[in-house]
Amino acid sequence: MKRMIIFCLCLSVLSGCSGKGKSTSTPAATQVPPTSTLIPTAPASPSPTRAPSPTLPQAAIFERNNRIGRAVNFGNALEAPNEGEWGVTLKEEYFPLIKNAGFTAVRIPVRFSNHAAVEAPYTLDAAFLERVDWAVNNALDQGLVAIVDMHHYVEIFEKPLEHKERFLAIWTQLAEHYQDYSPDVYFELLNEPNGQLTTELWGQFAAEAVGIIRQTNPTRPIIVGPGQWNSAVQLQFFTPPEDANLIITFHYYSPFHFTHQGAEWATGSEAWMGTKWDGSDTLRMIMRQDFFLAADWGKRNNRPIFLGEFGAYSKADMDSRALWTDAVARTAEELGITWAYWEFCSGFGVYDPVANQWREPLLDALIPQK
Numbered sequence: 508m509k510r511m512i513i514f515c516l517c518l519s520v521l522s523g524c525s526g527k528g529k530s531t532s533t534p535a536a537t538q539v540p541p542t543s544t545l546i547p548t549a550p551a552s553p554s555p556t557r558a559p560s561p562t563l564p565q566a567a568i569f570e571r572n573n574r575i576g577r578a579v580n581f582g583n584a585l586e587a588p589n590e591g592e593w594g595v596t597l598k599e600e601y602f603p604l605i606k607n608a609g610f611t612a613v614r615i616p617v618r619f620s621n622h623a624a625v626e627a628p629y630t631l632d633a634a635f636l637e638r639v640d641w642a643v644n645n646a647l648d649q650g651l652v653a654i655v656d657m658h659h660y661v662e663i664f665e666k667p668l669e670h671k672e673r674f675l676a677i678w679t680q681l682a683e684h685y686q687d688y689s690p691d692v693y694f695e696l697l698n699e700p701n702g703q704l705t706t707e708l709w710g711q712f713a714a715e716a717v718g719i720i721r722q723t724n725p726t727r728p729i730i731v732g733p734g735q736w737n738s739a740v741q742l743q744f745f746t747p748p749e750d751a752n753l754i755i756t757f758h759y760y761s762p763f764h765f766t767h768q769g770a771e772w773a774t775g776s777e778a779w780m781g782t783k784w785d786g787s788d789t790l791r792m793i794m795r796q797d798f799f800l801a802a803d804w805g806k807r808n809n810r811p812i813f814l815g816e817f818g819a820y821s822k823a824d825m826d827s828r829a830l831w832t833d834a835v836a837r838t839a840e841e842l843g844i845t846w847a848y849w850e851f852c853s854g855f856g857v858y859d860p861v862a863n864q865w866r867e868p869l870l871d872a873l874i875p876q877k
């Protein structure tokens with residue numbers, strides 16, 4: 508079935524929004540804001556930089572973040588309404604392939620909200636959870652860090668207060684379920700909060716979720732990022748939960764007209780076809796400034812940073828994609844930011860599941876051969 512897509516977009520990370528979002532429910536109008544400028548918009552009332560809590564043993568969580576290293580997302584699989592409906596069904600062979608290519612972690616986006624009861628106690632579907640376990644266990648068997656990411660809970664973005672209890676109940680179950688798993692299983696609270704779930708409100712939900720998870724998983728790394736689709740610009744408004752074992756995440760798809768040209772879920776994106784990224788000094792400088800926002804925030808707040816998604820869609824030309832992908836990965840690495848490419852074998856895919864081979868220019872960009 509063809510996906511019905513909501514799309515709200517901002518062009519650049521600097522304009523205050525990571526620039527995308529989609530759902531499977533209501534179609535909506537697209538707004539295309541003006542092209543990015545180099546100067547970030549001044550915040551209305553930025554939260555003051557908080558001194559790091561002296562009680563937090565920060566070294567441990569920085570090490571845990573470093574274990575993520577270079578990761579890839581299993582996009583369009585378990586976060587489709589049902590696995591397979593977006594063209595990707597995970598296969599056992601993918602895990603050793605990923606490991607042998609040099610990746611060190613997988614982010615597993617999962618639409619838990621489609622597989623939990625709508626009434627309290629919001630019980631998760633056991634067979635679906637088994638399938639998620641299968642993916643997690645396959646990753647662990649390869650020595651990969653496995654990030655269990657709650658993805659596409661679109662209803663909570665529209666009606667956060669109505670869905671809060673259910674969101675927390677799902678995490679209560681997941682936390683209990685994974686409490687005895689390897690420390691290499693990390694939790695990601697919610698992919699790309701947006702809409703009515705503002706950065707501030709989300710900060711409150713996240714604090715409660717962390718509190719719940721800590722009852723059963725006292726030290727497991729929890730990944731959490733700000734609102735507006737995990738935009739780096741929103742970090743300045745984000746107050747992360749007081750917890751020693753958090754990794755802070757953001758996503759990067761800028762310039763959006765380049766990375767999302769021809770993307771079926773991005774209204775108007777046909778017109779962006781042909782946009783190239785030539786790696787000029789100016790483009791690289793803009794990218795560096797975007798990343799500096801996140802790196803600098805991490806430094807000031809003494810938090811490790813993970814770039815959970817970045818990628819350029821397959822409709823862009825391969826030379827530009829490879830150049831951009833290499834620039835993002837290297838910039839992140841220089842700034843001590845770990846990363847996960849979006850994604851493995853679908854529209855942004857670094858792997859071609861039909862030819863059963865890596866797309867070498869992308870793989871080389873991600874994991875350069877020495």
Ligand code: GLC
Pocket residue numbers: 527528529582658659698699816849
């Ligand atoms: C977000 C969306 C995902 C989409 C990607 C690129 O992660 O959740 O579905 O493919 O961004 O737009």
